[in-house]
Amino acid sequence: MNIKALIFDVDGTLADTERDGHRPAFNMSFAEAGLDWYWSPELYGELLSVTGGKERILYYLGHHRPEFRPEQGALEEFVAGLHRCKTRHYLELLKHGEIPLRPGVTRLLNEARTSGLRLAIATTTTPENVTGLLRSTLGEDAIRWFEVIAAGDVVPAKKPAPDIYLYAMAQLGLQPEECLAIEDSDNGLIAARTARLQTLITVNDYTREHEFAEAFAIVDHLGEPENPCHVLSGDAGLSPMITIDALQASLMTQRPLSHTA
Ligand code: XBP
Numbered sequence: 001m002n003i004k005a006l007i008f009d010v011d012g013t014l015a016d017t018e019r020d021g022h023r024p025a026f027n028m029s030f031a032e033a034g035l036d037w038y039w040s041p042e043l044y045g046e047l048l049s050v051t052g053g054k055e056r057i058l059y060y061l062g063h064h065r066p067e068f069r070p071e072q073g074a075l076e077e078f079v080a081g082l083h084r085c086k087t088r089h090y091l092e093l094l095k096h097g098e099i100p101l102r103p104g105v106t107r108l109l110n111e112a113r114t115s116g117l118r119l120a121i122a123t124t125t126t127p128e129n130v131t132g133l134l135r136s137t138l139g140e141d142a143i144r145w146f147e148v149i150a151a152g153d154v155v156p157a158k159k160p161a162p163d164i165y166l167y168a169m170a171q172l173g174l175q176p177e178e179c180l181a182i183e184d185s186d187n188g189l190i191a192a193r194t195a196r197l198q199t200l201i202t203v204n205d206y207t208r209e210h211e212f213a214e215a216f217a218i219v220d221h222l223g224e225p226e227n228p229c230h231v232l233s234g235d236a237g238l239s240p241m242i243t244i245d246a247l248q249a250s251l252m253t254q255r256p257l258s259h260t261a
């Protein structure tokens with residue numbers, strides 16, 4: 001069956017946002033709160049196993065600062081306040097154009113729009129971070145290219161739970177076999193596959209070593225004419241660039257995922 005929609009993950013997929021975007025924003029929020037916490041690129045790689053910024057801070061406290069207690073109020077409220085501050089710093093970084101889209105993303109988005117494919121986003125990050133990234137890289141109008149921006153706390157359980165993908169497909173009114181998910185991480189792949197979605201993986205420095213069991217295909221990036229992609233697993237015909245036609249042709253050879261996928 002021809003797919004009718006692409007559902008994009010954001011962090012690590014649309015753009016390499018984690019090491020030089022979210023991570024410094026977290027560190028700026030800690031400094032602003034007078035905390036001596038610092039997340040190095042290496043420590044952040046460990047913490048990325050937990051999706052969601054608030055959940056990641058709580059995980060860090062449980063595993064690295066178990067003695068910490070906020071001076072006043074409940075821990076959850078303290079963490080939520082810290083996270084709001086972090087989001088403010090992250091949006092500032094985006095506004096200064098610090099984080100570009102990954103290779104092939106703009107090209108594939110435009111190809112999808114030209115060929116009438118519908119576009120959606122399914123991400124763990126906060127909604128304002130999504131619109132901030134789209135605005136700073138593609139301009140205000142690009143926000144409306146996506147019929148659905150499913151993000152953050154709109155669902156009770158974050159990736160690797162399938163909730164955000166189930167929510168996005170419900171909003172689109174489409175079945176899993178009519179969509180393709182594009183992701184960067186194991187958590188994202190598990191979420192998409194549990195929602196019975198075929199999933200294309202574009203790896204990055206933090207996720208290169210992930211397992212990626214049963215991905216439709218794994219590439220280093222989506223590819224540009226002057227920057228061909230490399231197929232690390234799956235249909236070699238997908239290189240030198242991930243195009244809508246190549247995806248449709250390759251997906252036609254795949255069987256629909258079973259309920260137990
Ligand atoms: C990645 C995440 C997010 C970001 C930080 O989301 O897990 O938590 O790391 O953003 P995805 P927030 O790969 O699903 O796009 O601090 O806003 O959560």
Ligand code: MG
Pocket residue numbers: 009010011012013183184185188
């Ligand atoms: Mg991601």
